[in-house]
Amino acid sequence: MAEYLxxxxxxxxxxxVLLAGARPMMSHRGPRFSALLRRLQNRLRDLLDVDGPVLLLPGSGTGALELLSMNLVTPEDRVLSLSCGVFGERFREIVARRGATMAAVDVEPGRAVTVEGLRRALAEHPETTVLLLTHNETSTAVTNDIGALVASLPEEGRPLVLVDAVSSLGAMACHPQRWAVDGLASASQKGLVTPPGLALAWLSPRAWERASAVASPSYFFDAGLHRRFLEKEEPENPYTPPVSLLFSLDEALARMVEEGFVRRFASRRRFASALVAGASALGLVPFVADERARSAGVTALVVPGNRAVELQRALRGLAVEVAGGQKDMKGLLVRVAHYGDEGWPELALVLGALYGAMREVGLACGSAFVERAFEAWEERV
Ligand code: PMP
Known part of the structure; x- marks a missing residue:
């Protein structure tokens, strides 16, 4: 049975995109590969609306966060981390390993960081040199308004702002340069709609200055090393890149360019809104109360009676794979992602499956026309 992801x-x-990854290998030292890297650079710069190199290396989102940490944080730093959930905590843990002094503020799950909250945290930690933020917190399906948050920072003694954009890039506008972000980390397997395995990072001019002063203790994640290789006359990687994944990313970006980035972001938002409308009618309300803070890439739905684990299992029985809640929210949430090309058929599919699964686990739900279909289906067995 096909699995709907x-x-x-x-x-x-x-x-x-998958077939692009099956193209014959090419040498990663040569003009054809350099042409591929140049094209990827141009497209990623357009997507991010940035100047300067966009680093691409084997790894995942965690690797990209590690790169920021290795190149931009030292034991002398005073780091302030504002976390909205599991991935905010992950970024914090990664950076803490550099031996920096850490200050942590946890936002209530389901809420975004507010300008007032950030001001308060900074007032409590005025010595902050590095600020960690998450653009889209995947565990709660909350999107932070990074532009507004960074714009609220004082000019004088402004900390270096590092942002986890692992689950935002490609699905929503993400403009680190315009927003005055200093370091951005992302990955291939969500909004870029490419298989997992690529980490991606961008640094501001201020961050590049810092990186050259810091000298990464890691060779693999050395940002300066990656940049030197990208800036050669024939751009290349310092070590063997995942060539097939770069083929796939090239194809995925070409499709996004054809669709138009702004249209794509709008289509993800539209799916999210329609999903929330349909799921709410079934009795599954969105976890994020503030509509403006709801993610365009993933939607967290509250399952009545803490029955999320059962509901997820029942969905799997219907060949629909969604994510459950993480940590404390395990029983509370199912998370439905829509980073790909999901449209009307997928909306109908996932709502129908949610209905079927709710019915199976005995959760009261409404929706007359779907109900009729399910009753007829069951009569036939
Ligand atoms: N940050 C966020 C916001 C994420 O959603 C994820 C992955 N779910 C990560 C970091 C970690 O990325 P990866 O699993 O690719 O290492």
Whole structure:
């Protein structure tokens, strides 16, 4: 039976993108590969609306966060981390390993960081040199308004702002340069709709200055090393890159360019809104109360009676794979992701499956026309 994937990475990837990864290998030292890297650089710069190199290396989102940490944080730093959930905590843990002094503020699950909250945290920790933020917190399906948060920072003694954009890039506008972010980390397997295995990072001019002063203790994650190789006349990677994944990413970006980035972001938002409307009618309300803070890539739905684990299992029985809640929210949430090309058929599919699964686990739910269909289906067995 086919499996319909609605998890927040890996995501359903088009056959064109998958087949691009099956192209014959090419040497990663040569003009053809350099041309591929140049094209990827141009497209990623357009997507991010940035100047400067976009680093691409084997790894995942965690690797990209590690790269920021290795190149931009030292034991002398005073780091302030504002976390909205599991991945905010992950970033914090990664950076703490550099031996920096850490200050942690946890936002209530389901809520975004507010300008007032950030001001308060900074007032309590005025010595902050590095600020950690998450653009889209996948565990709660909350999107932070990074532009507004960074714009609220004082000019004088402004900390270096590092942002986890692992689950935002490609699905929503993400403009680190315009927003005055200093370091951005992302990955291939969510909004870029490519298989997992690529880490991606961008640094501001201020961050590059810092990186050259810090000198990464890691060779693999040395940002300066990656940049030197990318800036050669014939761009290349310092070590063997995942060539097939770069083929796939190239294809995925070509499709996004064809669709138009702004249209794509709008289509993800539209799916999210329609899903929330349909799921709410079934009795599954969105976890994020503030509509403006709801993610365009993943939607967290509250399952009545803490029955999320059962509901997820029942969905799996219907060949629909969604994510459950993480940590304390395990029984509370199911998370339905829509980073790919999901449209009307997938909306009908996932709502129908949610209905069927709710019915199976005995959760009261409404929706007359779907109910009729299920009753007829059951009569036939
Ligand atoms: N940050 C966020 C916001 C994420 O959603 C994820 C993956 N779910 C990560 C970091 C970690 O990325 P990866 O699993 O690719 O290492």
């Amino acid at each position: 609605f998890t927040p990475g890996p995501v359903t990837t088009s056959p064109e």
